[in-house]
Amino acid sequence: MKQIKGKTGAQTLIGYVVEIEDGRARVVLDITPHHLNRNSGLHGGIIATLLDAAAGYAASLEGDGNALTPVTTVSMTVNYVSKVDSGLVTGTGKVTGGGHKILFADAELTTADGRTVATATGTFKRLPMAH
Numbered sequence: 466m467k468q469i470k471g472k473t474g475a476q477t478l479i480g481y482v483v484e485i486e487d488g489r490a491r492v493v494l495d496i497t498p499h500h501l502n503r504n505s506g507l508h509g510g511i512i513a514t515l516l517d518a519a520a521g522y523a524a525s526l527e528g529d530g531n532a533l534t535p536v537t538t539v540s541m542t543v544n545y546v547s548k549v550d551s552g553l554v555t556g557t558g559k560v561t562g563g564g565h566k567i568l569f570a571d572a573e574l575t576t577a578d579g580r581t582v583a584t585a586t587g588t589f590k591r592l593p594m595a596h
Contacts, residue, residue: 466484466485466486467484467485467486468482468483468484468485469482469483469484469485470482470483475514476518479494479500479511479514479515480494480495480497481493481494481514481515481518482494483518483522485522485526488526489523489526489557490519490522490523490525490526490557490558491519491555491556491557492515492518492519492522492555492556492557493553493554493555493556494511494515494553494554494556495552495553496549496550496551496552496553496554501550504548505550506548506549506550507548507549507550507554507582509543509545512543512545512574512582512583513541513543513583513585515554515556515574516541516543516556516558516572516573516574516583516584516585516587517538517541517572517585517587518556519556519557519558519572519573519574520538520541520558520570520571520572520585520587520589521536521538521558521570521587521589522558523557523558523559523560523570523572524536524558524560524568524570524589524591527560527568534591534592534594535591535592535593535594536568536589536590536591536592537589537590537592538587538588538589539567539587539588539589539590540587540588541585541586541587541588542585542586542587543583543584543585544583544584544585545582545583546581546582546583546584547580547581547582548582549576549580549582552576552577553576553577554574554575554576554577554582555574555575555577556572556573556574556575557572557573557575558570558571558572559571559572561586563589565591566590566591567588567589567590567591568588568589568590568591569586569587569588569589570586570587570589571584571585571586571587572584572585572586572587573585
């Protein structure tokens with residue numbers, strides 16, 4: 466399994482880890498008090514960021530499953546399902562359709578015991594590879 470840590474400023478600030486294995490990616494966060502909102506739950510913006518990363522990595526891996534093709538989020542809708550305030554949460558993404566340049570992906574954030582915290586549906590655009 467390949468782990469990606471601190472690749473972006475957002476990832477470093479929030480502290481999530483990306484794990485890539487068998488052509489699939491998951492985003493993992495160990496919730497700490499600085500991740501909580503004023504109601505003592507995982508902040509909605511952090512939830513959205515984790516879902517965006519999970520769906521984005523799924524879109525990046527679409528193709529051969531190993532190369533990370535650059536993508537950018539065009540749009541994303543988040544559905545907040547339940548509150549979580551501690552422990553590990555894991556975001557997983559899955560490409561559901563699209564073509565060569567535009568991809569559609571879903572993501573789900575779950576607790577260690579499998580409870581759904583939030584879901585998202587997004588549209589992602591492939592970007593040219595940097596030289």
